[in-house]
Amino acid sequence: MKxxxxxxxxxxxxxxxxxxxxxxxxxxxxxxxxxTKINIWATAKEEAVIKNIVDTYNAKQKDETKKFNYxxxxxxxxxxxxxLQKDPNVKDAPALLLxxxxxxxxxxxxxxxxxxxxEFKKTVVDNNTPVSVLGATYNxxxxxxxxxxxxxxxxxxxxxxxxxxxxTTLEGLLAKAKSLGxxxxxxxxxxxxxxxxxxxxxxxxxxxxxxxTEKDPADGVVKTSYTCNWDNANAVAAVEYLSGLLKPYYxxxxxxxxxxxxxxxxxxxxxxxxxVSGTWMEGDLEKAMDGDTLAATKLPTYTVNNKTIQMSSFxxxxxxxxxxxxxxxxxxxxxxxxxxxxxxxxxxxRFETRQSIPCNKEAVNDxxxxxxxxxxAKALEQQNAFAAVQAQSAEGRYWDIGKAIGQAIIDGELGxxxxxxxxxxxxxxxxxxxx
Amino acid sequence: MRSLKAxxxxxxxxxxxxxxxxxxxxxxxILWLVLQSFSGDGIASRVRFVPNTWTFNxxxxxxxxFTNKVDPNASVSALDGKFFTWFMNTFIVAIVxxxxxxxxxxxxxxxxxxxxxxxxxxxxxLNLILGMFPGFLSMIIMYWVMKEIFHLDGSYWAxxxxxxxxxxxxxxxxxxxxxxxxxxxxxxxxxxxxxxxQIFWNIILPLSKPxxxxxxxxxxxxxxxxxxxSSYIVGLQNIDQWTVAIGLYQMVTSNDYVTTYYxxxxxxxxxxxxxxxxxxxxxxxxxxxGVTGGAVKG
Numbered sequence: 001m002k003x004x005x006x007x008x009x010x011x012x013x014x015x016x017x018x019x020x021x022x023x024x025x026x027x028x029x030x031x032x033x034x035x036t037k038i039n040i041w042a043t044a045k046e047e048a049v050i051k052n053i054v055d056t057y058n059a060k061q062k063d064e065t066k067k068f069n070y071x072x073x074x075x076x077x078x079x080x081x082x083x084l085q086k087d088p089n090v091k092d093a094p095a096l097l098l099x100x101x102x103x104x105x106x107x108x109x110x111x112x113x114x115x116x117x118x119e120f121k122k123t124v125v126d127n128n129t130p131v132s133v134l135g136a137t138y139n140x141x142x143x144x145x146x147x148x149x150x151x152x153x154x155x156x157x158x159x160x161x162x163x164x165x166x167x168t169t170l171e172g173l174l175a176k177a178k179s180l181g182x183x184x185x186x187x188x189x190x191x192x193x194x195x196x197x198x199x200x201x202x203x204x205x206x207x208x209x210x211x212x213t214e215k216d217p218a219d220g221v222v223k224t225s226y227t228c229n230w231d232n233a234n235a236v237a238a239v240e241y242l243s244g245l246l247k248p249y250y251x252x253x254x255x256x257x258x259x260x261x262x263x264x265x266x267x268x269x270x271x272x273x274x275x276v277s278g279t280w281m282e283g284d285l286e287k288a289m290d291g292d293t294l295a296a297t298k299l300p301t302y303t304v305n306n307k308t309i310q311m312s313s314f315x316x317x318x319x320x321x322x323x324x325x326x327x328x329x330x331x332x333x334x335x336x337x338x339x340x341x342x343x344x345x346x347x348x349x350r351f352e353t354r355q356s357i358p359c360n361k362e363a364v365n366d367x368x369x370x371x372x373x374x375x376x377a378k379a380l381e382q383q384n385a386f387a388a389v390q391a392q393s394a395e396g397r398y399w400d401i402g403k404a405i406g407q408a409i410i411d412g413e414l415g416x417x418x419x420x421x422x423x424x425x426x427x428x429x430x431x432x433x434x435x
Numbered sequence: 436m437r438s439l440k441a442x443x444x445x446x447x448x449x450x451x452x453x454x455x456x457x458x459x460x461x462x463x464x465i466l467w468l469v470l471q472s473f474s475g476d477g478i479a480s481r482v483r484f485v486p487n488t489w490t491f492n493x494x495x496x497x498x499x500x501f502t503n504k505v506d507p508n509a510s511v512s513a514l515d516g517k518f519f520t521w522f523m524n525t526f527i528v529a530i531v532x533x534x535x536x537x538x539x540x541x542x543x544x545x546x547x548x549x550x551x552x553x554x555x556x557x558x559x560x561l562n563l564i565l566g567m568f569p570g571f572l573s574m575i576i577m578y579w580v581m582k583e584i585f586h587l588d589g590s591y592w593a594x595x596x597x598x599x600x601x602x603x604x605x606x607x608x609x610x611x612x613x614x615x616x617x618x619x620x621x622x623x624x625x626x627x628x629x630x631x632x633q634i635f636w637n638i639i640l641p642l643s644k645p646x647x648x649x650x651x652x653x654x655x656x657x658x659x660x661x662x663x664x665s666s667y668i669v670g671l672q673n674i675d676q677w678t679v680a681i682g683l684y685q686m687v688t689s690n691d692y693v694t695t696y697y698x699x700x701x702x703x704x705x706x707x708x709x710x711x712x713x714x715x716x717x718x719x720x721x722x723x724x725g726v727t728g729g730a731v732k733g
Contacts (some may be wrong), residue, residue, distance in 0.1 A: 264476075
């Protein structure tokens with residue numbers, strides 16, 4: 001009996017020590033210890049970047065015990081978060097993880113990743129672009145170190161056929177394409193692209209679509225609810241106008257829908273002169289140009305009721321986040337390493353090594369970046385000024401509703417509804433339901 | 436007489452037309468995949484049937500070890516130079532599983548066909564009921580068993596255990612075949628002093644060639660093509676332990692690679708089909724008699 005009590009006391013003491021140590025994670029900023037091995041999961045391209053930065057750091061660090069010690073494992077950014085969610089204690093689980101920002105909410109919700117507080121939080125918020133910080137945010141907490149805001153879409157076009165002033169307005173672009181007998185592609189029946197018409201700062205605002213997850217006190221189930229104002233009078237007028245504009249072009253084939261392969265094929269056979277897509281197409285498109293010039297720019301504007309509206313987009317970031325199910329020492333070291341890997345200098349180094357677009361405020365304006373930036377990255381950066389943060393805006397339930405709205409825009413079919421107002425109210429109403 | 440001939444010609448024409456249409460439907464996807472694997476159009480080839488440019492590079496990519504890269508300017512990818520590793524992993528898993536599970540199946544079938552023991556009937560019925568549940572219902576528990584008991588998570592050897600452990604349950608067809616072999620042969624052997632084991636190895640097995648071949652084929656096929664089990668057991672972080680199914684799936688679905696490896700994926704899919712196609716071509720005659728072998732009791 002006595003032994004049992006002692007055991008309980010001992011366990012409590014250990015637990016308390018663990019907790020207080022946990023508290024310390026967010027106060028001690030530099031913590032590199034050669035005996036603490038940090039497992040890192042990141043995209044394969046990141047390996048060279050980490051090696052370079054850590055080698056430089058370790059070379060400068062005179063104290064042998066204060067060097068970083070890590071093990072790198074290549075995991076795609078799009079899989080890292082979901083893989084860790086399945087089992088945070090998987091063999092060789094990472095202390096430091098590079099994942100897409102839309103994994104943050106799931107990981108944070110399940111209590112797998114560490115929330116940054118105090119100095120750590122301040123550093124992240126002060127040094128990075130607002131869209132990238134939003135990517136690392138969940139329920140007002142910061143859960144990681146933004147690395148790059150490289151996901152998003154803008155307009156690719158054939159600059160041998162189209163002039164710069166042809167691509168400034170949606171109306172002008174489509175009219176020009178039709179007059180040339182060519183095509184323009186935007187995958188409108190797709191939630192990821194259709195928000196472009198609504199989340200503009202000129203229309204509903206980049207924060208007009210937001211979701212929040214919380215435990216419902218009634219049944220204890222975690223539910224998602226959206227705030228969305230895409231059914232306001234201006235948005236309804238805009239969507240009605242857009243459908244009137246786009247449907248005839250879609251019907252006569254000037255406006256195409258489709259994904260990456262259709263874009264690459266269209267640019268190859270010259271039938272397509274402009275397409276809404278992202279940086280991932282740059283290599284394929286450059287190869288497809290065959291003598292023509294490839295260009296990229298922000299999305300065009302459209303004009304409704306004499307008001308010019310800049311088309312918006314979704315943007316996504318990549319975040320270094322820390323697995324809080326790992327031992328405290330590893331968490332501390334991982335936080336220190338993440339901090340090091342996302343400084344201005346590190347982001348510029350990453351840009352030079354693997355063309356990753358920086359999100360550090362100073363790095364974005366640094367000559368080393370601005371002078372060497374690729375066409376796609378530059379256009380994406382322009383477009384990001386009007387972008388909504390996907391990780392904050394949309395999750396599972398949105399995609400089908402976005403798709404339905406996009407489909408209705410191009411074929412003008414409202415199902416059982418007769419007015420756009422009713423249709424949009426119904427769709428937005430579906431989003432607002434708590435489920 | 437003439438009308439009979441005319442009707443036969445008409446009937447044959449219709450049947451052959453139908454057969455031609457059906458064979459086009461069946462062959463077209465495979466032909467398309469073969470054409471894709473020789474395409475130099477990158478992702479654009481997905482919307483074409485015949486490639487604009489032809490190349491062997493997709494195959495070279497799969498089997499090059501990247502000490503000499505095909506394209507020295509191409510960016511680094513975790514998938515580069517891994518295909519052969521995945522191919523060998525899958526091959527090892529499939530071969531080892533094939534050997535173990537063929538033994539399990541044939542031995543179970545022999546025991547249930549020749550021996551009468553307490554609980555035999557119940558066992559067979561229970562087995563039938565258990566067999567009705569899809570295997571992936573046990574996914575989560577399998578993961579934990581492999582991780583906590585065998586400490587094999589993240590290793591393809593875990594797959595060997597999972598694939599072969601339950602295969603003994605698939606004894607029905609083999610048992611049906613063994614039942615057709617006259618018991619008097621066993622009795623004759625016993626009179627000559629053979630043990631049960633000797634009867635199995637030296638008499639029953641040589642007489643059951645078709646069913647042995649059939650069992651080998653099916654035991655090889657299921658681990659060779661499996662994605663679900665291998666993906667959750669091995670895990671996406673252990674790239675050197677992947678099977679081809681995981682690797683090929685990642686080539687075309689992971690956001691990191693989605694526009695890059697389409698034609699290489701097609702080439703990979705063709706390579707994966709080669710071993711099974713060869714097996715089938717060489718063992719086809721046995722396969723047919725194996726499938727139908729257990730059906731008729733003589």
